[in-house]
Amino acid sequence: MNLKVGIIGAGPSGLAMLRAFESEEKKGNKIPEIKCFEKQDNWGGMWNYTWRTGVGKYGEPIHGSMYKYLWSNGPKECLEFADYTFLEHFGQPISSYPPREVLFDYIQGRIKQSNARKYIQFNTVARWVDYIEEKKQFRVIFDDLKNNRTFEEYFDYLVVGTGHFSTPNLPFFKGIDDFTGSIMHAHDFRGADQYIDQDILLIGSSYSAEDIGVQCYKHGAKSVTISYRTNAIDCKWPDGITEVPLVTHFEGNKAFFKDGTSQSFDAVIFCTGYQHKFPFLPDNMRLKTKNCLYPDSIYKGVVFNENPQLIYLGMQDQYYTFNMFDTQAWFARDYMLGRFELPSKEERDKDIDHWMKAEEAADTSCDHVDFQTAYIRDLMTYTDYPEFNLDKVAAMFKSWLKDKEESILTYRDKVYTSVMDQTKAEKHHTTWMNELDDSLERYLDEDTIDEKELSKTNYY
Ligand SMILES: Cc1cc2nc3c(=O)[nH]c(=O)nc-3n(C[C@H](O)[C@H](O)[C@H](O)COP(=O)(O)OP(=O)(O)OC[C@H]3O[C@@H](n4cnc5c(N)ncnc54)[C@H](O)[C@@H]3O)c2cc1C
Numbered sequence: 001m002n003l004k005v006g007i008i009g010a011g012p013s014g015l016a017m018l019r020a021f022e023s024e025e026k027k028g029n030k031i032p033e034i035k036c037f038e039k040q041d042n043w044g045g046m047w048n049y050t051w052r053t054g055v056g057k058y059g060e061p062i063h064g065s066m067y068k069y070l071w072s073n074g075p076k077e078c079l080e081f082a083d084y085t086f087l088e089h090f091g092q093p094i095s096s097y098p099p100r101e102v103l104f105d106y107i108q109g110r111i112k113q114s115n116a117r118k119y120i121q122f123n124t125v126a127r128w129v130d131y132i133e134e135k136k137q138f139r140v141i142f143d144d145l146k147n148n149r150t151f152e153e154y155f156d157y158l159v160v161g162t163g164h165f166s167t168p169n170l171p172f173f174k175g176i177d178d179f180t181g182s183i184m185h186a187h188d189f190r191g192a193d194q195y196i197d198q199d200i201l202l203i204g205s206s207y208s209a210e211d212i213g214v215q216c217y218k219h220g221a222k223s224v225t226i227s228y229r230t231n232a233i234d235c236k237w238p239d240g241i242t243e244v245p246l247v248t249h250f251e252g253n254k255a256f257f258k259d260g261t262s263q264s265f266d267a268v269i270f271c272t273g274y275q276h277k278f279p280f281l282p283d284n285m286r287l288k289t290k291n292c293l294y295p296d297s298i299y300k301g302v303v304f305n306e307n308p309q310l311i312y313l314g315m316q317d318q319y320y321t322f323n324m325f326d327t328q329a330w331f332a333r334d335y336m337l338g339r340f341e342l343p344s345k346e347e348r349d350k351d352i353d354h355w356m357k358a359e360e361a362a363d364t365s366c367d368h369v370d371f372q373t374a375y376i377r378d379l380m381t382y383t384d385y386p387e388f389n390l391d392k393v394a395a396m397f398k399s400w401l402k403d404k405e406e407s408i409l410t411y412r413d414k415v416y417t418s419v420m421d422q423t424k425a426e427k428h429h430t431t432w433m434n435e436l437d438d439s440l441e442r443y444l445d446e447d448t449i450d451e452k453e454l455s456k457t458n459y460y
């Protein structure tokens with residue numbers, strides 16, 4: 001077998017692809033020639049935090065949208081790798097909602113066990129892809145940013161793992177061009193510190209609005225107002241956070257809302273989501289979708305239907321993350337290795353249609369969890385990705401949704417039990433609201449005592 005596989009991106013999805021091949025190689029089976037290209041200088045994708053915004057050292061758009069004080073917004077037990085547990089990595093139980101650096105450490109722990117780094121060329125950006133009909137191969141043009149050199153490579157299969165939470169969706173509101181305070185998109189948010197004592201307006205009502213709002217509240221913003229277009233987040237907000245309908249327009253630093261109210265603000269943060277953006281792909285290979293659970297045109301959420309040598313990973317909206325990328329990568333691997341044949345294009349179209357209709361029929365967040373659970377269950381029937389109890393993970397997601405509804409400020413203090421090795425999470429030494437240091441060092445420091453908690457109970 002002389003197949004050549006190109007992987008674009010070394011975030012959790014690209015790394016899952018490398019891991020899938022590596023696990024095959026470990027069994028003594030021959031694997032294709034693999035090359036992975038990553039535009040940043042390290043792996044981890046979103047989890048590789050950068051202080052930079054705008055463009056990077058080499059003038060490329062910054063990929064990262066994560067920020068200081070970012071903690072997992074779902075229980076880690078829902079995203080755990082089935083072949084590398086948190087207990088195996090940390091050697092001790094940890095809490096259910098670790099901060100970014102801890103999760104980054106976990107992602108790296110698994111991949112460092114392998115020789116995957118040798119397959120990755122860092123500081124290298126995919127610039128353009130052509131499908132060469134006569135060769136039945138992709139020609140990909142790359143820029144080696146560090147050496148300012150352009151080169152091309154040919155691949156039989158191309159795996160796109162470039163993520164889809166990086167290019168801001170930035171709508172216009174009348175009068176915003178005259179707003180006197182600061183304006184940014186969540187993609188450029190790097191921490192709450194600059195909003196201390198400020199009245200801030202967040203536009204959007206999904207995870208970024210919820211989390212950035214709560215962060216800014218926690219770190220000392222004077223007030224947080226969240227403006228929704230379709231549905232309010234509608235949880236029990238503390239005094240200081242309010243939800244209002246959509247902004248109609250701005251006049252100076254004053255925002256006007258659909259319910260007729262208005263307020264002056266110091267800053268606006270657009271939490272209006274992201275665009276699926278593939279500037280390196282021609283029109284006929286580009287995935288065109290909004291952020292949803294079953295994007296059109298990709299069979300089993302992975303294989304591009306118009307050209308099945310093109311593979312997409314991680315393009316769905318995400319309840320499940322790391323273990324979903326794994327099941328997709330295992331599926332893609334076995335498909336590329338010829339372990340199963342794809343049905344005809346018509347059959348594939350029907351299958352895509354079936355899943356898209358099922359998503360349309362899913363109404364509530366719990367339905368969406370069930371949908372993604374069913375999707376992963378289906379993918380797992382094709383591969384030997386280690387089985388895990390998906391029903392229990394779905395139940396954890398539903399419990400997490402309830403926890404958030406009950407208390408947005410304390411849900412991260414709850415603990416869950418791993419379905420991979422039955423380890424019960426430890427309570428973190430400090431409640432999330434009192435924890436202002438998100439470093440790995442402090443997180444793992446077992447001797448730390450939550451002094452604010454102790455003072456409340458008069459132990460000293
Ligand atoms: C603010 C924020 C918070 C999040 N918090 C959580 C959380 O708490 N828990 C959770 O499970 N998930 C969270 N996520 C979801 C997160 O996107 C996934 O966990 C995961 O990072 C997706 O992996 P990926 O590899 O598909 O994409 P990414 O992590 O985005 O990685 C894509 C990689 O492709 C590279 N790349 C892009 N274009 C090119 C190119 N042209 N050439 C070469 N390389 C390229 C990028 O540099 C990047 O390294 C969060 C996302 C955001 C935006």
Ligand SMILES: NC(=O)c1ccc[n+]([C@@H]2O[C@H](COP(=O)([O-])OP(=O)(O)OC[C@H]3O[C@@H](n4cnc5c(N)ncnc54)[C@H](OP(=O)(O)O)[C@@H]3O)[C@@H](O)[C@H]2O)c1
Nearest residue numbers: 071072073171204205206207208211229230271272273291
């Ligand atoms: N770890 C963490 O704590 C954390 C923090 C932040 C983000 N994240 C992750 O980041 C990812 C992206 O989340 P996201 O919230 O940025 O994006 P998202 O889930 O796609 O939500 C986009 C939001 O923008 C709104 N919107 C879009 N266009 C609009 C417009 N023209 N006017 C007004 N509102 C508009 C949408 O409203 P409609 O409902 O009306 O469409 C929706 O509320 C998720 O996977 C999330 O889990 C995690």
